[in-house]
Amino acid sequence: MPGIGRKSAQRIAFYLLERDRDGATILSSALAEAAEGIGHCSRCRMYTEHDLCSICSASGRDNTQLCVVESPADVMAIEEATGFKGLYFVLMGHLSPLDGIGPEELGLAALQKRLREDGIAELIIATNATVEGDATAHYLAEMATRLDVQASRIAHGVPLGGELEFVDSGTLSHAFFGRRAVE
């Protein structure tokens, strides 16, 4: 499991066995329930216990803006950081032909259907700033353009608090050529 190696695992196991058997039982049933009960939102593919996730079923969200991300963790991060009030679509990965992950695995047919039918004005592409994320972003942007939906991509550049001297040259180059006019 991420962040838990062999030693940490042993420590946790012995701790539960020695001091907190009740906790172990509770954790066990919570895990079983989660493994059993949590599926994907039928609309945005986010994790949920219901047919629709809490965001898709919330009232008062702006359904003209759709933000595409790679993973459920990204949804949480954007919700916390930005106060974005639109809807999401979770790819659950990125295009990676070598690993056999194509448009089908990412549910792009469902996304295309939403772009066509749901009256979406802007597709905000928030895939990672990695090579695979870039390739996926290009694919999504083309799809949106074909369907006459405005696509936009979140900004890449110097991170907040960053000093130019310590930023890697790829980021600096992107930031420089991605400069924007100050009004």
Added chain:
Amino acid sequence: MPGIGRKSAQRIAFYLLERDRDGATILSSALAEAAEGIGHCSRCRMYTEHDLCSICSASGRDNTQLCVVESPADVMAIEEATGFKGLYFVLMGHLSPLDGIGPEELGLAALQKRLREDGIAELIIATNATVEGDATAHYLAEMATRLDVQASRIAHGVPLGGELEFVDSGTLSHAFFGRRAVE
């Protein structure tokens, strides 16, 4: 000195004394020459041994673009990363009223003069993405606007290779609201 604490200093000193006295002499005279001979470029305030630095005196640079940075290290970073062919202005710091650093200490009168007289079409503001860098950027942008020069600022956002999940929320928020339309 940055990166060299008490122990490293002692190790270097003993190394030079025990094994490389010639090196110590060479280093000593190089330091003395540098301390004596290196001043600031009269045009852009970059370090140089001459009146004009190698960038200001180079032929073939585009003198309609002027990039403002906080430190000489930033000039080196941008030169290496971007292939930018315009000219620079080095503030040698940022606005910081509490430390007594105002427009005068940053040589902004000279910058203003260049904006007015040198036929500059774009002022590229590449101060750091810190609070002080932001304040300085605002000041510079206002100055440029007053003088009818287009100001632009390098992009802030997710660094290259960055995954959304691991980016701090301030940066993510900036990246989200700084998103740009894909053509």
